[in-house]
Amino acid sequence: MRYLRLGPPGHERPILSSGGTLYDLSAVTPDIDAAFLASGGFTGDPLSLPPANVDSSRIGAPIARPGAVLCIGQNYAAHARESGAEPPEEPILFYKAPNTVIGPEDDVLLPPGSTRTDWEVELGVVIGRTARYLASPEQAREHIAGFVVSNDISEREYQLERSGGQWSKGKSCETFNPLGPWLVTPDEVGEPLRLRSWVNGEPRQDSTTADMIFDVGHLIWHLSQFTVLEPGDLINTGTPEGVALSGRFPYLKAGDVVEVEIEGLGRQRSVVTK
Structure with missing residues (x-):
């Protein structure tokens, strides 16, 4: 599984890549952050997620600001x-x-x-x-x-x-x-x-x-x-x-x-x- 964050600094949206398709994780987690990772990440069916809107020209770091x-x-x-x-x-x-x-x-x-x-x-x-x-x-x-x-x-x-x-x-x-x-x-x-x-x-x-x-x-x-x-x-x-x-x-x-x-x-x- 692959995670991506798209959007301007401080306003990135969490994205999942599966089977070559990008899905929007915003309804599952506000970000690819400590809480999301500690929960094991996304474990459901990617097809249950809406397709991602990929009109953003910026790729953010794939994780939110780390603690260390x-x-x-x-x-x-x-x-x-x-x-x-x-x-x-x-x-x-x-x-x-x-x-x-x-x-x-x-x-x-x-x-x-x-x-x-x-x-x-x-x-x-x-x-x-x-x-x-x-x-x-x-x-x-x-x-x-x-x-x-x-x-x-x-x-x-x-x-x-x-x-x-x-x-x-x-x-x-x-x-x-x-x-x-x-x-x-x-x-x-x-x-x-x-x-x-x-x-x-x-x-x-x-x-x-x-x-x-x-x-x-x-x-x-x-x-x-x-x-x-x-x-x-x-x-x-x-x-x-x-x-x-x-x-x-x-x-x-x-x-x-x-x-x-x-x-x-x-x-x-x-x-x-x-």
Whole structure:
């Protein structure tokens, strides 16, 4: 099953995709939010729903504003190497502000004076059931509502040189987490997944989740030992090699077009603006 949100910011309508047809979920839930996901999502017959009015030109993030955005650093072996770091012995956790989440075709705004803004295609995982002190990575997978394409935009000067010892300053600027277009339920997602990114049509990242150091089940299990994961929370699970931080590519500037894609989950296109 696939969920989508259409409409202007703050007024998105919840949409279900089934069998290639879009259905309006507004009579079932006001939004693709924590309460809807905690209830198990839509479990009825899609044919009982009215067809969606798809005249909106904007696709919103496929989930309403999450309570938390938890991010995993250096979780792909090749990316850890290009960052000049040894692979971590346990997951590196940092947070992004939830208000960074925007639609998959919304503009990415450069912070004033920024010269080191970077792209990062990531597999996003949305929590569907409260997870605390889980017993195993296998149990953790029962707590997933779905998967989503996420772009963990990062300002590297803020992240590394003005960090004060943590990374969130470089991750939490306005518009720094394009998300979507779809939230895809686990039954429709197989692994490994191919992740790719482009800047101005030129290839940047091309890898698969097989290069992840800690897989999705391990990450959810591990995080649940330190914090309570709640329905609607978003976990960004790390990015593959091929970012500007590697030194192989220039950082983003106004007018650049960033595209990111994960097979089976969809594609984003964001224009960088000031």
